[in-house]
Amino acid sequence: MLTRTIGNRRNVSALCLGAMNFGASTDPETATKILDRFVEAGGTFIDTANNYGQWHGQPGRSEEFLGNWMRERGNRDQLTVATKVGARSTVPGDPGDEHWEGLGAETIENAVKQSLERLRVERIDLYYAHIDDRRTPLEQTVGALGSLAKEGLVDVIGCSNTTSWRLERARQLATDQGVARYEVIQQRHTYLWASPLAQGAERRLGSRHFPHATTEHFDYLEEHRDVTLVAYAPLVEGSYARPERPFRAERGYAHPTAYVRFEELRKVANELGATPNQVVLAWMLQKDPAVIPLFGASSVDQLDEALAAVDLDIDEETIERLDQA
Numbered sequence: 001m002l003t004r005t006i007g008n009r010r011n012v013s014a015l016c017l018g019a020m021n022f023g024a025s026t027d028p029e030t031a032t033k034i035l036d037r038f039v040e041a042g043g044t045f046i047d048t049a050n051n052y053g054q055w056h057g058q059p060g061r062s063e064e065f066l067g068n069w070m071r072e073r074g075n076r077d078q079l080t081v082a083t084k085v086g087a088r089s090t091v092p093g094d095p096g097d098e099h100w101e102g103l104g105a106e107t108i109e110n111a112v113k114q115s116l117e118r119l120r121v122e123r124i125d126l127y128y129a130h131i132d133d134r135r136t137p138l139e140q141t142v143g144a145l146g147s148l149a150k151e152g153l154v155d156v157i158g159c160s161n162t163t164s165w166r167l168e169r170a171r172q173l174a175t176d177q178g179v180a181r182y183e184v185i186q187q188r189h190t191y192l193w194a195s196p197l198a199q200g201a202e203r204r205l206g207s208r209h210f211p212h213a214t215t216e217h218f219d220y221l222e223e224h225r226d227v228t229l230v231a232y233a234p235l236v237e238g239s240y241a242r243p244e245r246p247f248r249a250e251r252g253y254a255h256p257t258a259y260v261r262f263e264e265l266r267k268v269a270n271e272l273g274a275t276p277n278q279v280v281l282a283w284m285l286q287k288d289p290a291v292i293p294l295f296g297a298s299s300v301d302q303l304d305e306a307l308a309a310v311d312l313d314i315d316e317e318t319i320e321r322l323d324q325a
């Protein structure tokens, strides 16, 4: 499969597979088939978090499932597995965001040990701050993650659900402290632009939650080629493929401009004999600076559909049409 470089040193597949539901709502047998097929197709980049599974009463289930699968397959060294800290609930059975663990130094030190154990690895390849915890001084979070990199417990570090100005501030604070800087940012991103009103509409951890990639992020990425965007939920959680699953207002996509863009997407998909999902992934893969789509699949058929996007070549004129819609 096509590859990308993250952190100026790790080669990863250009598609990243989300393991959020694996072992929980995606049953172990199906999840195993999906993972095996992804690897067989050349996939090497897999995403999880220390809280995945908590909506099903099993926080850490996804990490644990991946850890066991890698041990059984003996393929750990061929993979880049990303995990995250910050959004795990401190109250068993209540995943509400008011209970999130946050990004204090002690929390990070404990969380990384538990993730290493569940994943059954010596080092985490890519470790993200899952959220922007504004209750904790940013220098503390940056220092704690930087120390983990110094100790060799994590390789590349990154952040998620973070504005571009906070990303830049974190990187400056890391430079001041002489520790590793964030080199990956993971944001919600698809072919549709989110309404600006959706940005920061959700209040979390005493602050606002900024999940989407914005034009400011792209401006930042153009000037900072050592930072890579990983785009989560590029398939809008199935809304392109399922008419019965409309765009959700709380995700910021239920507005007139989004529908105009969706119409153009459908036209292009028809012309190319592809599905809208495939066009979105292929469009992203052709972007400069690089964007790594991080998608989910709950069946091997869904996975195969996404994998085929790697071979879908969209000419420049059509890319321009998609961009301008």
Ligand SMILES: NC(=O)c1ccc[n+]([C@@H]2O[C@H](COP(=O)([O-])OP(=O)(O)OC[C@H]3O[C@@H](n4cnc5c(N)ncnc54)[C@H](OP(=O)(O)O)[C@@H]3O)[C@@H](O)[C@H]2O)c1
Residues within 6 Å of the ligand: 017, 018, 019, 020, 021, 047, 048, 130, 160, 161, 186, 187, 232, 233, 234, 235, 236, 237, 238, 239, 241, 242, 277, 294, 295, 296, 297, 298, 302, 305
């Ligand atoms: N950093 C963060 O805060 C954050 C937040 C959310 C997610 N993530 C990461 O992003 C990954 C992907 O998230 P996601 O799964 O929500 O996003 P997604 O890729 O937008 O959606 C995937 C879902 O779309 C549906 N789908 C895909 N192809 C389909 C088809 N051909 N027909 C019908 N339905 C289809 C499936 O839903 P069904 O399963 O219902 O069939 C599938 O599970 C997660 O696993 C996680 O690793 C990160």
